[in-house]
Amino acid sequence: MVSMFVTAFIVGGLICVIGQLLFDVAKLTPAHTLCTLVVAGSILDGLGLYEPLIDFAGAGATVPITSFGNSLTHGAMAEAEKHGFIGVLTGMFEVTSSGISAAILFGFIAAIIFKSKGKV
Amino acid sequence: MDEKKYATLEKKISPKPQIARNMFTAFVTGGTICLIGQGISLFYTTFFDFTERTSSNPTVATMIFIAMLLTGFGQYKKIAQFGGAGAAVPITGFSNAVVSAAIEHKSEGYVLGVGGNMFKLAGSVILFGVFSAFLVALVKTILVKFGVVSW
């Protein structure tokens, strides 16, 4: 139980350190870094390495943006296993729907409720 | 002065990022956010009918909600200033980008302002996520058809 928290902290921190290195050393913008990490998560899932990481670290691997790439690929591969090539298209957003729907929904609700801060 | 001279001058004068310190703060911030996520996941597993695997769905939705509140009250930028990538890489950073763009462009109206600008950052992330997922799944399906790997 406790070990889940420790591994979540360490793995989550490490993924963010990789992001920070992309910021500082490779001098990428935040948009570039996030896209790189999403693609990395997707490739890792294709190799079958990201799911064991989720088993090991729990939220430490599902909270960073890399899990987004992982769930897209995972859904696509799961459908392709059942339905062949067309499954690659139909299965993609099956698992990911909560993340995107939540972001869009809460973004809009926030725009309704909150006032713009204005100052820099 | 020409481009090369300007580039070398710019490199000499601009402050160097303290890489070690940034790495430490990113590690701590990212780790703490994931720790909170783990706690939320544990909450959903214990009190609702979610297994460890499926609890990632409500956990992500809850963290996006929390990030929305923090962004709306203007607190997330302090976390982002301290943590750098540690606040941008988790899903809360994604949510912060979407929500802050939505709030900022509210004055231009809901359809053109909020709707048109919400996906400034999210758009690229979704685009490359879908594209790479498509390629990876396609390659894997082809390899499976040829019998090189199995599912």
Add this chain to the structure above:
Amino acid sequence: MEGTIIRKVGLMMMSIILMLAACGTMNEDSIQIYNDTDEDIEEAKQVFENDDRLRKAVVVLHDDELLAGVTVGTFERFRKTKIEKDLKEKLEKAYPEVEVLVSADNKVVIETKKMTKIKDQQQLKKEIKKIKSLSEEQT
């Protein structure tokens, strides 16, 4: 200015780690089996005891269904799915007429432990079915 922030964060981290360490280790039996059929549970016990990747196991044997919740060690969690498959094969060989489900999921372990205290047959059957369908879920 920044030094104080780092000092505060460091202090918070130390206290969190100390609190977590103070929670301490949990004191439980390593294998719990609840059996109300006339199958022999010795083989199941052997399967779980011989596997030293496991930390705990809770097994419920009822009618023709076997539900096993196991807890694996920290670093073995990387191979969680493989361990589940291995155990399922071994148990299916030992009890061929029984429907076996092995899960290393925390939720399944907690629910299975709760099930060992249920005495009512009908409720037990319902619970087993519910847990089995839960662990099949993908999203």
